[in-house]
Amino acid sequence: MLAYRHGFHAGNHADVLKHTVFTAVLRHMNLKPKPYRVVDTHAGAGGYSLEGRYAQKKGEYEEGIGRLWSRKDLPPLVADYVEQVRVFNPDGKLAQYPGSPAIAQLLLRPVDQLRLYELHPTDHRILASAMAGRRGTEIHDSDGFDALRAQLPPSTRRAVVLMDPSYEGTGDYPRAIAALREGLARFADGTYLLWYPQVTKLESAQLPKRLEALASQTSWLHARLTVQRPDAQGFGLAGSGVFVINPPYTLHAQLLEVLPYLADVLGQFDGANYLLEQRAD
Structure with missing residues (x-):
């Protein structure tokens, strides 16, 4: 939604989970010399x-x-x-937070491609200014869900797709499923990351099972981190999850170490917990 501004939430526990997983995936992609394309469907301001x-x-x-x-x-x-965040703060003070495009820019190699989509006019303008000049980068002020039709299959034959819409209404849930379905139909070998909020909406509760059904013929990984209770009215961001289709084979072992640590350090109540599931080919 065009009213959503991620600046209110930048660097929160949900960003920590999302960007930790994103960092792991990009590091794994870099192990092979062949270039790849990153498509960020909801890039924000960068x-x-x-x-x-x-x-x-x-x-x-x-x-x-x-x-x-x-x-x-x-x-x-x-x-x-955390080192990527430090690079974004060269004076050593935590004053800026890198969004997914900035983390990608830090980790991608010169041969790799970056495709960024952002509809909010102010965030798009900031994003375009911040990312200007990087070779292989395209910035679009168009719908990221629809973007996969143009971006997949990639010329590189390797791809990472990151989806993290605002979910402010309920429309993003079915649109995310539809976009992933189309992405897999166009490029079944891509790695797809979908972030989602852990909130008291039926659509949020049902989303992981819908994703499992969608990815039933391939490998997937589901990581969820719960760090706080909803408020007295049942609202608030209790935690978040990342569902990865075609994950790196190393990711499960990495998150098996990381998630208990994050639940302990980021937990805001005694019941802070995590979930880690996978289906391996």
Whole structure:
């Protein structure tokens, strides 16, 4: 939705989970010399000030990246993710947070391709300015769900697709399923990451099973992190999940170490927990 601004939520616990998994996937893709294409369907502004009024309104980053910033006991994958945030803050102070496009820009090689989609006019303008000049990058102010028709199959024959819509209404849930279905039909070998919020909506609760059914003929991994209780009215972001279709074979073992750590460090109540499931070919 065009009213959504990720700046209010940048660096929160959901970003920590999403970007930790995203970092792991890109690192694995880099192990082979052949280039690949990253398609980010809801790219946002690319980077966010943590000192501006959006991030400061609720200070969500303090319960996310803020809890990891100074720790010395980070598991290797989490340390790698935090290092990308440090590169984005060269003076050593946690003042900026890199969105998915910025993390991709840091990790992709010169031969790799980056395709970014963002409809919000202000965020698109910031994104275009931030990403300008990178070879192999295209920035579009069009619907990311529809983008897969043009981007898949990629000329590289290798691809990572990241979907993290706002889910402010209920329409993003069926659209995400439809886009993934079309993506798999066009390029079955791609790696697809779908982030989703853990909220008190029926669509959110049903989404993992719908994704399992969609990916029943291939490998998948589902990671979920629950860090807080909903409020008294049952609202709020209790946690989030990432569903990966055709995940790297190394990802399950990495997250088996990472998720208990994140549940402990980011947990805001005694019942903080995690879930890790997979279907391997």
